[in-house]
Amino acid sequence: MGRNRATLADVARRAGLSKTAASMVLNGREGTRLSAEAHQRVFAAAEELGYRPNLAARSLRTRKTAxxxxxxxxxxxxxxxxxxxxxxxxxxxxxxxxxxxxxxxxxxxxxxxxxxxxxxxxxxxxxxxxxxxxxxxxxxxxxxxxxxxxxxxxxxxxxxxxPDDERAGRTVTTALLDLGHRDRIALIGRNRLKEDDAEVSLAARARLRGVHRALDDAGVDLLTECFCAEWLPEHGYAAMRTLLGRPTRPTAIICMNDRLAFGAYQALAEAGLTVPDDISVVSFDDDPIAAWLRPGLSTTALPHExxxxxxxxxxxxxxxxxxxxxxxxxxxxxxxxxxxx
Amino acid sequence: MGRNRATLADVARRAGLSKTAASMVLNGREGTRLSAEAHQRVFAAAEELGYRPNLAARSLRTRKTAxxxxxxxxxxxxxxxxxxxxxxxxxxxxxxxxxxxxxxxxxxxxxxxxxxxxxxxxxxxxxxxxxxxxxxxxxxxxxxxxxxxxxxxxxxxxxxxxPDDERAGRTVTTALLDLGHRDRIALIGRNRLKEDDAEVSLAARARLRGVHRALDDAGVDLLTECFCAEWLPEHGYAAMRTLLGRPTRPTAIICMNDRLAFGAYQALAEAGLTVPDDISVVSFDDDPIAAWLRPGLSTTALPHExxxxxxxxxxxxxxxxxxxxxxxxxxxxxxxxxxxx
DNA sequence: AGTAGCCGCTAAACTGATTTAGCAGAGCAT
DNA sequence: ATGCTCTGCTAAATCAGTTTAGCGGCTACT
The missing domain is CATH 3.40.50.2300 (Response regulator)
Known part of the structure; x- marks a missing residue:
């Protein structure tokens, strides 16, 4: 790995200058009084030798490692x-x-x-x-x-x-409100542990806060909120089933994440209901499955990159x-x- | 970051020995003739100072960086x-x-x-x-x-x-054969590009070879093979639909990966068919969705770790x-x- | 005339480890 | 007494950079 590379001394020698000069030129040091010609010679030598500094040596001195x-x-x-x-x-x-x-x-x-x-x-x-x-x-x-x-x-x-989870909570909610959904919006994925213990999750609480604020602003109440022990498909599935067992069927569902939404989709399909004609679904994360579901799941993307x-x-x-x-x-x-x- | 750490010189001084001695002791050099007592003193000094070698300095000399x-x-x-x-x-x-x-x-x-x-x-x-x-x-x-x-x-x-994709091909196939599936096994996900261009994929060809070898050994022919432009859910969905439009319905499907299988599941659900009662499905990758699907998808896991x-x-x-x-x-x-x- | 300052550059110290070469003293044989 | 080996240890070189201090020559100013 990287045997016989040219060193700064090699560059300096070839340029007919000292290591000091070579070092300064190559580091583009300001305020040095080296001639334009010296600069040229150093650059040329470095180029010809394919010089690359040894970072171990550099960081030994500078305590920087990049x-x-x-x-x-x-x-x-x-x-x-x-x-x-x-x-x-x-x-x-x-x-x-x-x-x-x-x-x-x-x-x-x-x-x-x-x-x-x-x-x-x-x-x-x-x-x-x-x-x-x-x-x-x-x-x-x-x-x-x-x-x-x-x-x-x-x-x-x-x-x-x-990630701005609270704003995302607002975003998904207003998306529903703007479409005309009102008092039959249900939420899937309440979870005491995630909401109350900041060392477990900050997202749950923030998302929820965003949802509630947006609803409050519009003077709308949630139809119902389902608790889920975990945010996994099976829990979304179970929640959706109990939801469908109730007298008033929701017109829209907010799921706390895409995996829950995936489970909800499964329950809806089983019940012969169609997204979005019977029920709209919106969620958080933009997990790859969101795009793979039929129909594609609308969701707020975690901007990881x-x-x-x-x-x-x-x-x-x-x-x-x-x-x-x-x-x-x-x-x-x-x-x-x-x-x- | 890591200011004022003890150096080897500090350790040596505290142990009342030379840097050479300290270095040798700490590196556990064989064949050195340093006394047991010297060893003790160096270890004690290093311990007391919380000495940790400066790796930049070390690699400058040794050209090893760990x-x-x-x-x-x-x-x-x-x-x-x-x-x-x-x-x-x-x-x-x-x-x-x-x-x-x-x-x-x-x-x-x-x-x-x-x-x-x-x-x-x-x-x-x-x-x-x-x-x-x-x-x-x-x-x-x-x-x-x-x-x-x-x-x-x-x-x-x-x-x-x-990954041993060929063996995986055998594995999924014999899993079906062992259950009694014979001439109504279909395969979803043939793909010229992936199969013929090793710079695109080695998996496609190897999986396919495994499948075919296992079938040959059992003297069984595939019912049919569906081509897919990509290995994405939508392609699996489309393939499954055309498959279900044919006169003889397969008893089992081998999908070239889990995303295709996911699409196949969607088409099966839409057609009112049940996995595995109507059709068994098996696949490759063990994508997280495999566990989330209902019923869980049997698949061969890519052993990434x-x-x-x-x-x-x-x-x-x-x-x-x-x-x-x-x-x-x-x-x-x-x-x-x-x-x- | 003296000196201050600038110009263009360099020698040498320094970073913190490893490694080579070798030294002083003890023990032993001749 | 001399030479030899062995023991236990160390001085100094080395790795490849950066940085400090300063040198000789020239000009400009007082």
């Missing part, structure tokens, strides 16, 4: 990680940085290990990502340098990037109001229609 | 990446290594950039991963050091890790037969039953 640690609790089990990583990767590349990835798996030992590995490698900063939007406490060891929380907040008020991007921007460029809320755009598909009758 | 580059074509757009990364991460951690991740997005410029970034950081080896199992040519620049292909092969016969793991093992420990084929286990769910009648 490397960002991306520490997450769980990457594998959720498809969402990909987007976060990709966004971060893109933004990092634009800034000539690279990503060192580790995973804690929610395990203290692994976390300790991951952090030591990062510190040993002198990363320039840490992105601490959670796969479910939630509050967490970051290990004190990483507070020595810049940190940005991704998809999480912490009690220490560290800079963080979050943007979030990953934003985290790197804040870390490296500094900046902005600190809970950086990234909008969740509504993906309109065929699951929405005006209420029948 | 870092592996994980280069992939596309990480974000596929949920599969997570598993590969997670497996690689685990195996790397066990060997005290860390993963540097980059993405080429199939773009030559990005690829060039990614490779330079890795070489500049003197990674110890490269895992070159493809998100769809396929053949690819690795850029010559990385051939200077150890490389393992993950989910890909190359014309250069580099060591590689692949294992593959990621294996790649690191081969890279670091060397070894084994070179196309390392990782088995795809059958996840039996409720979509399989004996043919009716």
């Amino acid at each position: 490397t960002i640690a991306f520490v997450s609790d769980i990457v594998a089990t959720t498809r969402f990680a990909g987007g976060l990583i990709r966004g971060a990767l893109d933004a990092a590349r634009e800034r000539d940085h690279v990503l060192l990835i580790t995973e804690t798996q929610g395990d203290a030992t692994f976390e300790q290990y991951a952090i030591e590995a990062m510190l040993d490698r002198q990363v320039d900063g840490v992105i601490y990502a959670a796969m479910a939007t939630r509050r967490l406490t970051v290990p004190p060891a990483i507070l020595g340098g810049p940190v940005v929380l991704l998809n999480a907040t912490s009690p220490d008020d560290l800079p963080c990037v979050l 943007q979030m990953g991007r934003r985290a790197v921007e804040i870390l490296l460029d500094g900046g902005g109001a600190t809970p950086s809320l990234v909008p969740m755009p509504l993906r309109r598909r065929r699951s929405l229609a005006a209420p029948a009758g | 870092t592996i580059a994980f280069v992939s074509d596309i990480v974000a757009t596929t949920r599969f990446a997570g598993g590969l990364i997670r497996g690689a991460l685990d195996a790397a951690r066990e060997r005290d290594h860390v993963l540097l991740i980059t993405e080429t997005q199939g773009d030559a410029t990005f690829e060039q950039y990614a490779i330079e970034a890795m070489l500049d950081r003197q990674v110890d080896g490269v895992i070159y991963a493809a998100m769809a199992t396929r053949r690819l040519t690795v850029p010559p620049a990385i051939l200077g050091g150890p490389v393992v292909l993950l989910n890909a092969t190359s014309p250069d016969d580099l060591p590689c890790v692949l 294992q593959m990621g793991r294996r790649a690191v093992e081969i890279l670091l420990d060397g070894g084994g037969a070179t196309p390392s084929l990782v088995p795809m286990p059958l996840r039996r769910r409720r979509s399989l039953a004996a043919p009716a009648g």
